[in-house]
Amino acid sequence: MIASERGEVGLAAGIELLRAGGSAMDAVEAAVRVVEANEADHYVGVGGLPNLLGEVELDASIMDGATLRAGAVAGVTGFPHPISIARAVCDRLPQHLLLVGAGAERFADEAGIPRGETLTDEARRLWLAGLEPEAIEQARATHGGGEVAYRRQALAQIQAMSPPEGPWGTVNVLALDATGNLAVGVSTSGYPWKYPGRVGDSAVIGAGNYCDNRIGGAACTGRGELAIRAGTARTVLLEIERGADPQEACAAAVARTLDLPDEFRASLQALCLTPDGRHGGASTASGATYSVQSADEDTFTVRERKQI
Ligand code: ASP
Numbered sequence: 001m002i003a004s005e006r007g008e009v010g011l012a013a014g015i016e017l018l019r020a021g022g023s024a025m026d027a028v029e030a031a032v033r034v035v036e037a038n039e040a041d042h043y044v045g046v047g048g049l050p051n052l053l054g055e056v057e058l059d060a061s062i063m064d065g066a067t068l069r070a071g072a073v074a075g076v077t078g079f080p081h082p083i084s085i086a087r088a089v090c091d092r093l094p095q096h097l098l099l100v101g102a103g104a105e106r107f108a109d110e111a112g113i114p115r116g117e118t119l120t121d122e123a124r125r126l127w128l129a130g131l132e133p134e135a136i137e138q139a140r141a142t143h144g145g146g147e148v149a150y151r152r153q154a155l156a157q158i159q160a161m162s163p164p165e166g167p168w169g170t171v172n173v174l175a176l177d178a179t180g181n182l183a184v185g186v187s188t189s190g191y192p193w194k195y196p197g198r199v200g201d202s203a204v205i206g207a208g209n210y211c212d213n214r215i216g217g218a219a220c221t222g223r224g225e226l227a228i229r230a231g232t233a234r235t236v237l238l239e240i241e242r243g244a245d246p247q248e249a250c251a252a253a254v255a256r257t258l259d260l261p262d263e264f265r266a267s268l269q270a271l272c273l274t275p276d277g278r279h280g281g282a283s284t285a286s287g288a289t290y291s292v293q294s295a296d297e298d299t300f301t302v303r304e305r306k307q308i
Pocket of ligand 1: 170188189190191199200201202208220221222223224225
């Protein structure tokens with residue numbers, strides 16, 4: 001299994017299932033659920049940072065490399081585990097692939113998926129603090145000018161609204177099971193301060209998630225609008241088909257976004273796992289990593305992504 005930054009907390013749960021003969025789909029779902037439950041992670045599931053209105057809206061997707069079936073949900077509120085709703089769409093609603101908002105929540109209720117609080121006090125505090133003028137300027141050092149522009153427009157939009165009541169990041173998990181099946185899961189609370197109803201790449205098959213046993217699995221984190229515009233996860237696999245190794249495939253796919261005009265540009269990352277167990281990652285940011293663990297290892301190791 002491989003996972004993006006902050007996904008390592010879920011690898012033990014996924015590996016345990018794989019050791020017991022579980023499927024890649026089960027391992028991915030189990031691992032992502034651990035990340036979604038981790039309140040210290042403010043970009044996924046419970047504890048995720050809210051949108052402009054102070055509401056936590058979650059996106060997730062899962063794709064099965066054996067069948068190329070997928071399930072995805074977007075703009076879900078009040079459910080801590082959107083990956084399990086996405087899995088249920090994949091397994092139990094084969095006439096559809098992507099459900100949003102109230103429809104996704106209705107389906108989750110029908111599927112018996114538990115509701116739960118997703119906004120934590122800490123996430124609300126960070127949401128407010130991140131819009132302080134000083135915090136906006138400090139964001140330039142870590143995230144660059146695009147993030148500063150993004151927060152400024154969010155603040156301007158909030159100021160133009162009637163005051164709301166009360167108040168980025170994502171996880172990718174990729175697994176290869178003993179039968180040679182691949183699966184990819186992605187879950188996110190999307191950009192903090194996003195416009196309500198905004199859907200990122202995490203829920204969009206081909207953009208933030210793609211999986212095909214014949215080629216590999218790929219997933220993205222970071223500036224979702226770029227991954228959607230460039231079809232980045234699918235592009236990683238096109239590069240594999242052209243003979244690139246996983247790291248080079250990720251680097252080439254991410255590089256295709258560099259020339260796209262975007263005044264809110266932020267970093268974009270990709271990860272890839274192939275059916276023969278090779279893996280790699282790339283990022284536009286320095287110091288980006290991912291984690292890897294196989295069934296015969298006691299713990300994960302951290303690998304560097306290629307910076308482009
Ligand atoms: N890719 C996510 C999105 O666009 C955000 C992120 O990974 O930072 O919603």
